[in-house]
Amino acid sequence: MLPSCYCYLLSLCFALTSVASSVTSIPNGTSSADVVVTIKNGSYIGTHNSAFNQDFFLGIPYAQPPIDDLRFRVPQSLNSSWSIHTATEWPPFCVGYGRDNTGHEMSEDCLYLNIFRPCNNTSNSSSLPVAVWIHGGGLFMGGTDDRRYNLSFIIDNSVDMGKPMIGISLQYRLSGWGFLGGKEALEGGATNLGFRDQRLALHWIQENIDAFGGDPSKVTIWGESAGAQSVGAQFLAYNGRDDNLFRAGIAESGGPAVSFFPATLPGGYNSTTYQDVYDSLVSNTSCLSSLDSGSSLSCLRSLPFSDLNAALNTSADGYGPFVPIIDNDFIATYPSVQLSTGNFVRAPLLIGANTDEGTSFGINYGPNGTGVNSDEEWLDVLNSTNIASDSQTASTLSYLYPNIQGLGIPNLATWPWIIPPDSNFSSQLGSQFRRLTSYFGDTVVIAPRRATNQAWSTYSVPSYAYRFDVVVNGVPTCVGSTHFQEVAFVFNNLDGEGYAINPFGNMTADDNEKFVELSNLMSRSWVSFISDLDPNNHRIEAVNTTWPVYNATEGGGLGINMVFTVNVTQRSYIEWDSWRGEGIAFINENALEVYGL
Numbered sequence: 001m002l003p004s005c006y007c008y009l010l011s012l013c014f015a016l017t018s019v020a021s022s023v024t025s026i027p028n029g030t031s032s033a034d035v036v037v038t039i040k041n042g043s044y045i046g047t048h049n050s051a052f053n054q055d056f057f058l059g060i061p062y063a064q065p066p067i068d069d070l071r072f073r074v075p076q077s078l079n080s081s082w083s084i085h086t087a088t089e090w091p092p093f094c095v096g097y098g099r100d101n102t103g104h105e106m107s108e109d110c111l112y113l114n115i116f117r118p119c120n121n122t123s124n125s126s127s128l129p130v131a132v133w134i135h136g137g138g139l140f141m142g143g144t145d146d147r148r149y150n151l152s153f154i155i156d157n158s159v160d161m162g163k164p165m166i167g168i169s170l171q172y173r174l175s176g177w178g179f180l181g182g183k184e185a186l187e188g189g190a191t192n193l194g195f196r197d198q199r200l201a202l203h204w205i206q207e208n209i210d211a212f213g214g215d216p217s218k219v220t221i222w223g224e225s226a227g228a229q230s231v232g233a234q235f236l237a238y239n240g241r242d243d244n245l246f247r248a249g250i251a252e253s254g255g256p257a258v259s260f261f262p263a264t265l266p267g268g269y270n271s272t273t274y275q276d277v278y279d280s281l282v283s284n285t286s287c288l289s290s291l292d293s294g295s296s297l298s299c300l301r302s303l304p305f306s307d308l309n310a311a312l313n314t315s316a317d318g319y320g321p322f323v324p325i326i327d328n329d330f331i332a333t334y335p336s337v338q339l340s341t342g343n344f345v346r347a348p349l350l351i352g353a354n355t356d357e358g359t360s361f362g363i364n365y366g367p368n369g370t371g372v373n374s375d376e377e378w379l380d381v382l383n384s385t386n387i388a389s390d391s392q393t394a395s396t397l398s399y400l401y402p403n404i405q406g407l408g409i410p411n412l413a414t415w416p417w418i419i420p421p422d423s424n425f426s427s428q429l430g431s432q433f434r435r436l437t438s439y440f441g442d443t444v445v446i447a448p449r450r451a452t453n454q455a456w457s458t459y460s461v462p463s464y465a466y467r468f469d470v471v472v473n474g475v476p477t478c479v480g481s482t483h484f485q486e487v488a489f490v491f492n493n494l495d496g497e498g499y500a501i502n503p504f505g506n507m508t509a510d511d512n513e514k515f516v517e518l519s520n521l522m523s524r525s526w527v528s529f530i531s532d533l534d535p536n537n538h539r540i541e542a543v544n545t546t547w548p549v550y551n552a553t554e555g556g557g558l559g560i561n562m563v564f565t566v567n568v569t570q571r572s573y574i575e576w577d578s579w580r581g582e583g584i585a586f587i588n589e590n591a592l593e594v595y596g597l
Contacts, residue, residue, distance in 0.1 A: 033047075033048045034046070034047065034048075035047065035048050035055045035057075035119070036084075037057065037211050037212055038211060039207075039208040039211045040207060040208060041078055041080065041081045041082060042081050042082035042083055042084065042085060043082075043083065043084045043085070044057055044060060044084075044085050044086075044087040045084060045085070045086050045087060045088065046058070046087050046088060046115075047088045048119060049152070052152040052155070052156055053118065053119055053120060054116055054117060054118055054119055054152055054155060054156075055116070055117050055119045056088070056114070056115075056116055057087040057114065057115040057116075057212070058087050058088055058089055058090050058091070058114045059087055059088075059089050059090060059091040059112045059114065060087050060112055060113050060114065060115065061078060061111060061112050062078070062111060062112065062113050062170070062200060062201045062204035063075040063076060063077065063078065063111040063197065063200050063201075063204075064076040064077070064078060064079065064111075065108070065109035065111065066108060066109075066111060066173060066177075066193075066197075067108045067109055068301075069301060071108065071177075071300075071301045072177075072180060072185070072188070072190040072193070072297060072300060072301055073189065073190065073193075074189060074193065074196050075111060075193070075196055075197050075200045077200065077203075077204075078204075090114070090144065090145035091110060091112035091114075091143075091144070091145070091171065092104070092105040092106055092107040092109070092110055092143075093105065093106045093107075093110060093142070093143030093144075093145065093171070094106070094107075094108075094110035094111075094143060094171050094172065094173050094174045094177065094178070095107065095108060095110070095173075095174065095175070095177055095309060095312075096137065096140055096141035096142060096143070096174040096175055097140055097141060097174075097175055097312060097313055098137060098138065098140055098141030098142075099141070100137045100141040100142045100143070100146065101141045101142070101143065104143060104145060108177065108305060110143075110171050110173070111171060111172070111173075111197055111200075111201075112144075112170075112171055113144075113168055113169065113170040113171070113201055113204070113205075114144055114168065114169045114170075115166065115167075115168050115209075115212055116151045116152060116155055116166065116167040116168070117155075117166045117167075117212055117213055117214075118155055118156075118158070118159045118164045118165075118166075120159075126164075126213035126214070126215075127210075127213075127214070127215035127218070128164055128165055128166050128213050128214050128215060128218070129163075129165045129166070129214075129215060129218040129219075129220065129530050129531050130165065130166045130167075130168060130205065130209055130214040130215065130216075130218060130219045130220070131151075131154075131165055131166070131167050131168070131220050131222050131250075131530045132168045132169075132170065132201075132202070132205065132219060132220065132221045132222060132246070133149060133151060133167065133168065133169045133170070133222055133223065133227070134170060134172075134198060134221065134222065134223035134227035134228075134230045134231060135149060135169070135171075135223065135224075135226075135227050136223060136224045136225030136226040136227040136228070136254070136484075137174070137225070137226055137227075138225070138226050138260060139174060139175070139178070139179055139194060139226045139229070139260070139322070139323065139324075140174050140175040140322065141174060141175075142174070142226075143171055144169040144170065144171055146498060147497040147498030148487060148488070148491070148493065148497065148498035148499060149169060149487075149491065149498075150491065150493060150497055150498070151167035151169060151491070152167075153491055153492040153493055153494075153523070154167065154490070154491055154492055154523050154526065154527060155167050156492075157492055157520075157523050157524055157527055158527045158530075158531070161524060161527055161528075161538070161539050162539075163527055163528065163531040163532070163537075165527065165530055165531060166209070166212060166213065166214040168205065168209075170198065170201045171197075172194040172195070172197035172198050172201070172230075173193050173194045173197055174194060175312060175322050176281060176312050176322045177193075177312075178193045178194030178197065178322070179191075179192065179193065179194055179322040179323055179324060179325075180193075180278060180322060181271055181273070181274030181275070181277060181278055181321075181322065181323065181325045182271070182272075182274055182275040182277070182278030182279070183271075183272065183275060184278060184294075184296055184297045185271075185278060185297065186271050186325070186327055188297040190297060191271065191325055191327040191329070191330070191331075192233075192324055192325065192327060192329075192330045192331055194230075195230060195233045195234070195237070195324065195330055195331075196330060198230055198233075198234065199234065199237065199245070199330075202219070202221070202234070202245040202246065203243075203245065205219060205245075206219070206244075206245060217244075217247065218247060219245065219246040219247060219248075220246060220247065220248040220249065220250060220529070220530045221234055221245075221246045221248075221249050221250070222249065222250040222251075222526075222530075223250070223251065223252070223254065224252035224253055224254065224484065224486075224487055225252070225253050225254050225260075225483065225484065226254065226260065227252075227254065228250075228251035228252050228253055228254025228255055228258070228351075229251075229254040229255065229258045229260060229324075230254075231249045231250065231251045231254070231255065232249075232251060232254065232255040232256030232257065232258065232335070232452070233256070233324065233330075233331070234246070234249070234345075235249060235256055235344045235345045235347070235349070236256050236331070236332075236335060236338050236343070236344050236345075237330055237331075238329070238330065238332065239332035239333070239338065239343050240338055240342075240343035240344040240345060241345075242345045242346070242347075246345075246347065247347055247348075247533070248347050248348045248349065248350075248529065248530070248533055249347060249348075249349045249350070249351075250349070250350045250351070250526065250529065250530075251349065251350070251351040251352075251449075251452075252351075252352060252353075252486060252487070252490065253352075253353050253354060253357060253445050253483055253484070253486075254445065255349075255351050255448055255449055255452045256335050256338070256339060256344065256448070256452050257335040257336060257339060257448035257451055257452060257591065257597055258444065258445060258448045259443055259444045259445075259448065259595060259597055260323070260444065261323055261596075262321050262323075267596050268334065268595060268596020268597050269324060269325055269326045269331060269334055269335070269596060269597070270325070270326065270596060271325035271326055271327060273596075274321060274322075274323070274325065277321040277322065279291060281300075281311055281312065282296045282299075282300065284311040284314070285299075285300070285303060285307055285308065285311045286299075286303070286307065287299035287300055287303065334591075334592050334596070334597060335448075335591075335597055336451070336588075336591035336592045336597050337592065339451060339452065339455035340455070342455070342458070342459045344455070346459065346461045347461070348461065348462040348463065348464075348529075348533045349452070349456055349461070349462075349463040349464070350463070350464045350466070350526070350529050350535060351449055351452055351453065351463060351464070351465060351466075352449065352464075352465055352466030352467060352468065352486075352561070352562075353445045353446050353449045353466075353467065353468070354467070354468045354469070354481045354482060354483060354484075354485055354486060355409065355410075355411075355414075355467055355468065355469045355480060355481040356409045356410050356414070356437070356441065356479065356480030356481045356482045357441035357444065357445040357446060357482060357483050358409055358436075358437035358438055358439065358440045358441020358442065358444070358445075359409065359410070359437045359441070359478075359479045359480055359482045359483075360441075360482050360483035360484075361437075361440040361441060361444045361445075361483070362436045362437040362438075362439065362440030362441065363429055363433070363436075363437065365381045365384065365436060365440075366380075366381060366430055366436075367380075370427065370428060370429070370430065371426070371428070371429040371430020371431075371432070371433055371436065372430040372431075372432040372433075372435070372436050373421065373426055373430050373431045373432060374432075375398070375403065377430075377432075378398065378403070378432060378435065378436070379394055379398070381436065382394045382397060390594075393590070393594055396586060397439070397583075397586070400582055400583035400586055401435055401438060401439045401583055402435070403432050403435045404435075405418055405419065405434045405435075407434075407438070407580075408433075408434025408435050408437065408438040409434055409437050409438045409441060409480060410434070410471075410477065410478060410479070410480030410481075411480075414471060414477055414480050414481070415477040415478050415480060417478075419431050419433060419434070425478075438580065439583070442580060442583060442584050442587060443587055443595065445483075446580075446584060447584045447587040447588050447591075448588075448591075448597070449465070450465075450558075450577060450584055450588065451588045451591065453465045453550040453552070453559055453577070454550075454552045454557065454558075454559075454588075456550065457550050457551055457552035457553070457559060458552065462533070462549045462550075463549065463550045464529070464535055464547055464548075464549065464550060464562070465550050465559060465560070465561045465562070465577060466547075466561055466562045466563070466564060467561045467562070467563045467564070467575070468481060468485065468486040468489075468564050469481050469563055469564065469565040469567070470485065470486075470489070470515075470518065470564070470565060470566055471485075472485050472488070472503035472504075472515075473501060473502060473503050473504060473505050473506050473507055474499075474500075474501030474502070474503065474505075474506070485503070486522070486564070488503040488504070488519070489503075489515075489518060489519040489522045489523070489564070490519075490522050490523055490526055491523065492519050492520065492523035493519075494516060494519060503515075504516065504519070511566070514566040514571065515566060517571050518564060518565070518566055518571040518572075520540065521538060521540055521543055521564070521571055521572060522564055524538035524539065524540060525538045525547070535547050535562075542570070543570055543571065543572065544570070545562070545570055545572050545573060545574060546574075547562040547572075547574070548560050548574065550577075555576050555577070555578065558576055558577045558578050558581070559576075559577050560574050560575065560576060560577060561574065561575050561576075561577045562574055563575050
């Protein structure tokens with residue numbers, strides 16, 4: 001068991017997802033009937049899918065292609081018109097560097113979105129709510145042509161509930177193509193381009209979705225991991241300016257204040273921290289001579305695609321160090337500052353995390369990436385993340401996150417095994433594995449989630465918090481309920497489309513029934529929130545647990561979570577949001593000073 005768990009964790013850490021995706025094809029049952037919608041620039045021909053009784057419009061551009069002189073520039077609105085364009089083929093992925101992109105066509109010309117609508121419920125006067133899916137992938141990989149993100153299942157649920165909705169998936173520039181840092185990018189207007197792409201797509205939706213039967217005043221933005229980080233970025237954009245682009249948000253394992261930054265490059269949103277990354281990129285191209293001349297960004301814009309792609313693809317830089325930065329424009333200041341001052345879009349938010357998030361984020365630390373086996377190595381890890389330079393901070397964290405396996409993750413109920421100091425597991429992932437993963441899960445995802453709910457409560461904006469607590473099929477118990485695992489449940493992807501191992505497979509009929517019931521509850525709760533701004537109108541009579549609005553005035557500064565699980569009869573229950581309270585409180589209270597957030 002242990003070697004397979006080890007390999008699984010390494011793979012998980014690299015990809016930040018549980019399994020590889022595969023190329024999407026339009027589901028069986030697609031008819032040859034064309035469907036036509038006319039928008040401001042012209043008409044689109046889509047296709048009708050009889051299996052779901054839905055219309056698909058694939059590969060709709062929302063911006064001019066960011067190529068040639070538009071490379072590394074703010075996305076530009078479409079400036080042409082046409083008679084009829086065909087919208088029946090998936091767009092290529094934006095260029096990225098990770099296994100989510102394996103097997104997919106990639107291109108710089110990638111700023112497209114896809115629209116899915118229930119055909120019996122839509123006309124140009126239907127005014128249906130709209131869910132806009134933003135894919136994850138660490139901001140360095142991913143795309144819409146991914147079968148794990150098949151929106152047809154949840155749209156089908158919305159119809160069955162009598163709450164039909166439209167689904168949209170969009171793409172945005174990734175890695176260095178979309179998130180350059182350093183002074184050249186800052187001065188050249190090339191920062192946070194991936195987030196700016198999303199913003200332009202939301203403007204396109206406002207201008208055109210009514211032609212597809214959607215209501216532009218009922219848009220919910222929704223994402224997981226880096227997609228949830230993107231949702232948070234849109235809530236904070238331009239110092240929280242409300243451009244009326246959405247009325248609500250859903251953030252799964254991410255949000256306004258997540259810490260998805262490489263630990264080897266501490267500094268959070270500080271744009272100057274990433275100068276070395278920019279310099280390294282330029283130095284690996286023929287633009288080296290322009291590095292100190294002030295023309296390096298122009299040189300990068302003029303490089304052949306193959307040369308720039310090779311420079312990114314042959315180094316670790318392509319995977320992580322290209323991150324959001326403060327540019328005094330799209331990102332005005334640190335997220336913790338905006339949350340404390342209330343400078344965010346005051347719109348309802350559904351946000352949550354998984355119990356064992358940290359098993360995805362805390363495993364590649366320690367000597368040679370083999371985990372932590374002593375208190376000295378624990379302190380070395382804190383030092384490597386720019387924390388233990390303050391001995392008092394390191395001491396406090398050591399107290400708040402002690403090496404007590406019963407307090408770490410996965411808990412002993414999920415994984416009933418105490419890690420011996422001389423085991424194979426210890427040599428591969430460290431005897432202090434539970435300590436390390438609980439700390440990093442809290443730092444990266446869970447503490448920012450709690451801070452977000454508390455901020456929404458402080459400013460009397462409704463938010464709903466959840467904890468997903470399921471070990472899915474194919475995931476070892478030593479990994480637990482880790483990052484990404486809720487996605488199949490929310491999408492109601494019961495056949496595991498796109499997954500190497502079906503999350504709902506290989507179990508008894510009774511266990512499968514529990515999984516299916518939970519997926520139906522979660523998917524319908526998401527639809528209810530998208531439709532009504534309240535997740536409780538899911539219309540599952542057997543579930544009578546009410547998911548309360550997060551109210552931090554009732555629990556000494558903490559509200560209530562909904563817990564989604566298969567371990568209780570009703571598949572859900574509520575809890576005080578108080579677990580690991582002291583450690584998470586310390587992280588949030590020191591978000592700016594210690595973590596650069």
